Amino acid sequence: MKVLMTGFMPFGGESINPSWLAVEKVHAPEGMELIKKELPVTFHGARKELCALMDEHRPDCVICVGQAGGRKAVTVEYVAINLMDGVDNDDVCMRDEPVEAGGENALFSTLPVWEMVSRMQGKGIAAARSLSAGAYVCNCVMYTALSHAEKTGSDAWCGFIHVPYIPEQTVGKEAPSMPLDTIVQALECTLETLSVL
């Protein structure tokens, strides 16, 4: 099985993004080929790069990972919406724009969401399903992965995982955090879930 796992560059004034720091440290289970990439926090750039990666590698599964500062748990996203809102790292400002004009309003994750959440919880990791990936670049990337798989006739499972801040990001902030190694373990749980399906 071939899995594409992506993380993101820093954004929003942060100097690190735990999503990429964690993805970098993830080990794949025996027999799994794991391709890792860091995506830019830009609506257009991230979409373009993700589609190119899916075309080049033809993965069986695409797991995109991003930071959701303020969340207490690793959250496996359930649904992506056809909406972009926010200012990205290229200073592109989206207001009420569709990810894809004429596309479905929402696309559901094709990952085994509940199985992934319960495997993480079984290891004692704070994990939950989430019903909203927001309307920023992470949601855009999740929507793009699902839509691109559908359009290219790929049966790759695609979805998104949001991770909390790591402790060094919360100095002087009232925000929850999770150690990087726990986030890495949570991401390894997602791969283990796939390998036992």
Ligand code: PCA
């Ligand atoms: N989190 C942002 C974009 C990049 C990231 O790591 C989001 O939740 O949309």
